[in-house]
Amino acid sequence: MSTPLISIRDLHVSFHTQDGVVKAVDGVSFDVMPGETLGIVGESGSGKSVTANAIMRLNFGTQVDVSGEIIMNGKNLLEVDDDELRTLRGRQMAMVFQDPLTALNPFYTVGNQIAEAYLIHHPKATKSEVREIVLNAMVKVGIPEPTKRMDSYPHEFSGGMRQRIVIAIALVNNPQLLIADEPTTALDVTVQAQILELIGTLQEEYGSAVMLITHDLGVIAETADRVMVMYAGHAVELANVDELFETPTHPYTVGLLGSVHSLDDSSRGALQTISGTPPSLINLPTGCAFHPRCRFELGENSLCRTEAPQLHAVGKSRSACHLPESQLLQIGAKGGV
Amino acid sequence: MIYFVIRRLLFAVVLLFVVSFFTYVLFTALPTNPAALTCGKNCTPEVIARNEVRLGYDQPIHVQYGRFLKGIFAGRTYGPEGASVHCPAPALGYSFEYHECVTDLITRTFPVTLSVAIGAFVLWMGIGVGLGTLAALRRGRWQDRFATTFSVVGISLPTFFFALLAILVIVIWGGLLDFPQYTGFTENPIKWFSGLLLPWATLAILSASTYVRLTRNGILEVMNEEFVRLGLAKGVKRRTLIIKYVMRAAMVPIVTIAGLDFAALLGGAVITESVFNLPGMGKLSIRAVTDSDLPVLVATTLVAAVLIVVANAVVDILYGFLDPRVREKV
Amino acid sequence: MATVLEADHVKKYFPTGASKWLLRPTDQVLAVDDVSFKLEAGTTLGVVGESGCGKSTLGRVLAMLLKPTDGSVRLNGVDLATLNERDLNQVRRDIQFVFQDPYACLNPRHSIGESIATPMKVQKTHDKQGRRQRVQELMELVGLNPEHFNRFPHEFSGGQRQRVGIARALALNPKIIVADEPVSALDVSIQSQILNLLEGLQNDFGLSYVFIAHDLAVVRHIADEVAVMYLGKFVEYGDATSIYKTPRHPYTKALMSAAPVADPKIGRERKRIMLTGDVPSPVNPPSGCRFRTRCWKATDQCAEVEPQLVEVVPGHRVACHYPES
Ligand SMILES: Nc1ncnc2c1ncn2[C@@H]1O[C@H](COP(=O)(O)OP(=O)(O)O)[C@@H](O)[C@H]1O
Numbered sequence: 001m002s003t004p005l006i007s008i009r010d011l012h013v014s015f016h017t018q019d020g021v022v023k024a025v026d027g028v029s030f031d032v033m034p035g036e037t038l039g040i041v042g043e044s045g046s047g048k049s050v051t052a053n054a055i056m057r058l059n060f061g062t063q064v065d066v067s068g069e070i071i072m073n074g075k076n077l078l079e080v081d082d083d084e085l086r087t088l089r090g091r092q093m094a095m096v097f098q099d100p101l102t103a104l105n106p107f108y109t110v111g112n113q114i115a116e117a118y119l120i121h122h123p124k125a126t127k128s129e130v131r132e133i134v135l136n137a138m139v140k141v142g143i144p145e146p147t148k149r150m151d152s153y154p155h156e157f158s159g160g161m162r163q164r165i166v167i168a169i170a171l172v173n174n175p176q177l178l179i180a181d182e183p184t185t186a187l188d189v190t191v192q193a194q195i196l197e198l199i200g201t202l203q204e205e206y207g208s209a210v211m212l213i214t215h216d217l218g219v220i221a222e223t224a225d226r227v228m229v230m231y232a233g234h235a236v237e238l239a240n241v242d243e244l245f246e247t248p249t250h251p252y253t254v255g256l257l258g259s260v261h262s263l264d265d266s267s268r269g270a271l272q273t274i275s276g277t278p279p280s281l282i283n284l285p286t287g288c289a290f291h292p293r294c295r296f297e298l299g300e301n302s303l304c305r306t307e308a309p310q311l312h313a314v315g316k317s318r319s320a321c322h323l324p325e326s327q328l329l330q331i332g333a334k335g336g337v
Numbered sequence: 338m339i340y341f342v343i344r345r346l347l348f349a350v351v352l353l354f355v356v357s358f359f360t361y362v363l364f365t366a367l368p369t370n371p372a373a374l375t376c377g378k379n380c381t382p383e384v385i386a387r388n389e390v391r392l393g394y395d396q397p398i399h400v401q402y403g404r405f406l407k408g409i410f411a412g413r414t415y416g417p418e419g420a421s422v423h424c425p426a427p428a429l430g431y432s433f434e435y436h437e438c439v440t441d442l443i444t445r446t447f448p449v450t451l452s453v454a455i456g457a458f459v460l461w462m463g464i465g466v467g468l469g470t471l472a473a474l475r476r477g478r479w480q481d482r483f484a485t486t487f488s489v490v491g492i493s494l495p496t497f498f499f500a501l502l503a504i505l506v507i508v509i510w511g512g513l514l515d516f517p518q519y520t521g522f523t524e525n526p527i528k529w530f531s532g533l534l535l536p537w538a539t540l541a542i543l544s545a546s547t548y549v550r551l552t553r554n555g556i557l558e559v560m561n562e563e564f565v566r567l568g569l570a571k572g573v574k575r576r577t578l579i580i581k582y583v584m585r586a587a588m589v590p591i592v593t594i595a596g597l598d599f600a601a602l603l604g605g606a607v608i609t610e611s612v613f614n615l616p617g618m619g620k621l622s623i624r625a626v627t628d629s630d631l632p633v634l635v636a637t638t639l640v641a642a643v644l645i646v647v648a649n650a651v652v653d654i655l656y657g658f659l660d661p662r663v664r665e666k667v
Numbered sequence: 668m669a670t671v672l673e674a675d676h677v678k679k680y681f682p683t684g685a686s687k688w689l690l691r692p693t694d695q696v697l698a699v700d701d702v703s704f705k706l707e708a709g710t711t712l713g714v715v716g717e718s719g720c721g722k723s724t725l726g727r728v729l730a731m732l733l734k735p736t737d738g739s740v741r742l743n744g745v746d747l748a749t750l751n752e753r754d755l756n757q758v759r760r761d762i763q764f765v766f767q768d769p770y771a772c773l774n775p776r777h778s779i780g781e782s783i784a785t786p787m788k789v790q791k792t793h794d795k796q797g798r799r800q801r802v803q804e805l806m807e808l809v810g811l812n813p814e815h816f817n818r819f820p821h822e823f824s825g826g827q828r829q830r831v832g833i834a835r836a837l838a839l840n841p842k843i844i845v846a847d848e849p850v851s852a853l854d855v856s857i858q859s860q861i862l863n864l865l866e867g868l869q870n871d872f873g874l875s876y877v878f879i880a881h882d883l884a885v886v887r888h889i890a891d892e893v894a895v896m897y898l899g900k901f902v903e904y905g906d907a908t909s910i911y912k913t914p915r916h917p918y919t920k921a922l923m924s925a926a927p928v929a930d931p932k933i934g935r936e937r938k939r940i941m942l943t944g945d946v947p948s949p950v951n952p953p954s955g956c957r958f959r960t961r962c963w964k965a966t967d968q969c970a971e972v973e974p975q976l977v978e979v980v981p982g983h984r985v986a987c988h989y990p991e992s
Pocket residue numbers: 015017022023024042043044045046047048049050051281
């Protein structure tokens with residue numbers, strides 16, 4: 001086992017709002033290995049974006065508390081000063097956002113924006129060098145006629161093309177870690193397929209690790225090596241992708257997999273669902289945050305209702321559930337796809 | 338874009354004709370008889386009637402308007418034969434109150450109004466945008482609270498109240514400045530400056546209050562945009578981020594609103610000029626109202642309207658240059 | 668079976684862009700361009716396609732929220748164009764619309780009870796007491812707690828708001844519901860809840876649905892017939908099972924192939940058809956077959972001759988010169 005590229009330990013992020021303290025991320029720990037793709041999946045509001053933003057330290061504002069450790073190359077990113085942080089952002093770790101329509105600065109040409117990303121970390125580069133780099137980056141992400149298009153403004157591109165430019169910006173400095181937060185959610189399936197393939201190809205070429213955040217289990221299945229499942233600010237399962245889909249080891253994962261619709265499933269009968277809705281992050285249920293929606297919950301006064309389960313080994317995966325290992329494996333074997 | 342500019346300018350020209358026509362018609366339809374002003378104390382109904390004919394006020398309104406327009410382009414002769422006066426183009430009318438061509442009156446008063454407007458504009462943009470930016474960047478801290486208080490107080494104070502207060506405190510009690518007085522910039526820049534300081538401040542406070550709020554909210558809104566977060570994620574310096582990303586986007590709407598406000602101010606700051614007794618266009622038009630000096634009233638209103646129409650066109654075109662998204666679409 | 672809704676060569680064009688000199692625009696968006704279909708009572712037509720293909724516009728035309736530029740819509744055999752305003756209002760009850768984002772169309776200052784009652788108020792079908800009773804009945808029906816009728820939209824989650832939207836659509840006992848991406852904004856586990864609800868209502872009340880979605884898998888579950896739209900046209904239309912089993916239009920095939928599969932093993936093995944580029948502009952669609960610019964089978968004929976929607980096997984139509992077999 002090689003050393004992790006980045007280690008997140010006991011990450012807590014909470015927002016102070018008028019209604020109370022929102023515990024968006026509540027004690028999450030995981031590693032990203034060099035060159036791997038870690039998928040993070042969960043329903044909306046489960047804390048995926050907040051986790052990603054915490055790593056880049058983009059949760060700015062006075063009303064937010066962040067604690068825990070984010071260790072990259074021996075440094076705790078939560079403690080480095082602003083100047084050092086700037087040298088890391090965009091250089092060692094880069095980010096791709098969900099909505100390509102709003103992610104680019106509308107007032108500058110795309111060429112200018114790719115160039116800026118390079119120049120920040122290579123201030124001595126000459127004009128012709130930068131131009132070369134920008135053209136190269138645009139070719140790599142598959143923008144046709146880059147010499148002509150580099151002088152176009154973002155609004156002159158389609159959503160898919162804009163996402164390619166955001167990826168070009170992210171990869172122009174060859175970062176070790178690429179965080180992609182729902183990079184294809186706003187795109188059509190045909191374009192999604194293009195973008196996912198592009199990320200995969202570039203990842204192979206550059207050897208970057210990718211943290212791919214999505215709510216779509218299909219995207220996870222097709223891209224991730226390992227998967228972290230999040231629920232209400234907690235990591236409930238951490239598993240290799242094959243394991244996760246074959247034998248999920250947490251009741252939430254089982255429910256999630258069960259409610260996926262599939263193209264070749266012609267059954268008209270009732271779909272499996274997870275009953276109820278995700279809890280309020282201001283008033284999290286006691287014990288396991290999932291217990292009010294859980295089919296297997298152990299009942300009144302059980303651990304499920306009193307003690308928050310921690311991630312521990314279950315089969316080949318790690319699960320945060322109080323049920324005995326044997327029962328979890330059994331549920332998973334039946335409920336998995 | 339070029340088509341847009343031409344189209345926009347053509348539209349402005351058409352609009353000018355429409356606006357000038359309605360201004361003219363509106364005032365000519367007033368119940369005062371402009372001919373009565375021509376003879377002063379020795380007016381008899383016969384004289385008035387005769388002058389009415391001589392001055393063309395007996396003609397149908399579109400003929401009058403036609404002559405007025407012609408006067409703008411070719412100059413015009415006013416008054417009864419013998420005592421007639423010729424105003425060269427652009428002739429906007431002849432004031433029997435001042436016994437002067439209206440164009441001369443306006444060229445005399447406009448520099449005053451322009452001086453008042455420019456200084457006030459610089460001051461209010463400086464205070465408004467500066468304080469608004471500070472408030473946004475220091476959101477929730479004392480700078481923000483100060484700016485918010487400033488803008489609430491500024492908006493709720495009536496101009497004349499603030500002006501009188503300023504005169505009382507600074508001029509009469511403090512003796513810090515002389516009573517505001519207009520001196521030509523070319524004559525004595527220092528006097529020009531000190532004489533206009535109070536009127537500037539008076540006008541600026543009110544507008545700045547609005548701009549503090551506009552700027553603050555604009556910046557806060559842009560700061561939540563995804564492209565600003567992408568800028569941060571790229572490693573852009575905070576200063577660069579604020580200038581190149583946040584301000585660039587937040588200022589586009591503000592610049593365009595400011596253009597219109599400036600044009601409105603050029604039409605004459607009526608209250609301020611009256612309170613500080615500055616011989617500007619605002620004061621000219623107020624006096625024209627009390628004296629029922631129709632030609633002056635028509636002309637000043639028209640100049641103000643023209644300024645607004647022109648400013649609107651300029652702002653629209655400017656918007657296209659400032660925002661590439663608009664540039665493309667038009 | 669009886670045909671409840673029929674579209675006959677329906678077109679909807681929107682004027683767009685500014686002309687060079689005048690204010691009148693010269694271009695048109697061919698949002699829906701010659702669409703025909705029949706919807707049988709108690710069945711569901713699923714409409715799929717990428718964004719901008721005209722699905723929502725078609726839905727709005729069907730639900731009488733937009734007038735077609737050309738062609739006709741027949742409800743129970745009556746051509747809507749022949750009706751006067753009063754009769755139109757009458758038939759409007761029979762066809763209701765459910766939006767993608769119920770939040771956008773629920774008045775935030777109205778309690779959800781008021782929102783659900785709006786159609787009854789507008790159509791004057793119930794008195795105050797009756798409305799109140801009906802609202803609670805409807806809330807129960809869609810799985811909301813009837814006691815929550817005086818809560819406000821922001822107090823509900825996305826899935827619950829969609830239930831409110833459905834309850835409102837049901838208020839006047841419609842025969843047809845046009846649902847425009849009703850589950851696209853929801854999480855998968857919630858999507859299934861809503862789909863189950865819609866299917867239950869269909870069984871109980873014999874409703875017919877036009878169900879619009881961009882997610883083929885969602886449509887798979889609910890549709891009896893499927894129409895695949897591309898640039899304003901149906902390119903494939905027919906029996907759902909037949910289409911999902913053997914898609915014949917290259918576009919349908921590509922769409923299915925692009926949809927990610929929630930199974931890593933299958934995902935790794937299958938070969939994917941990767942379409943290049945984006946959907947072209949509906950203002951100047953390509954000549955001949957509109958899909959040809961992205962189609963791997965396109966020939967000169969595709970550029971010259973527009974393929975017609977023809978029945979290749981019973982109940983399965985395709986508009987392609989070289990359909991898959
Ligand atoms: N700036 C913020 N202030 C208050 N609450 C926030 C803020 N950002 C996120 N949250 C809350 O944190 C929770 C997790 O959000 P997020 O990480 O964006 O979820 P997702 O998994 O969909 O990406 C949500 O309930 C959201 O409302």
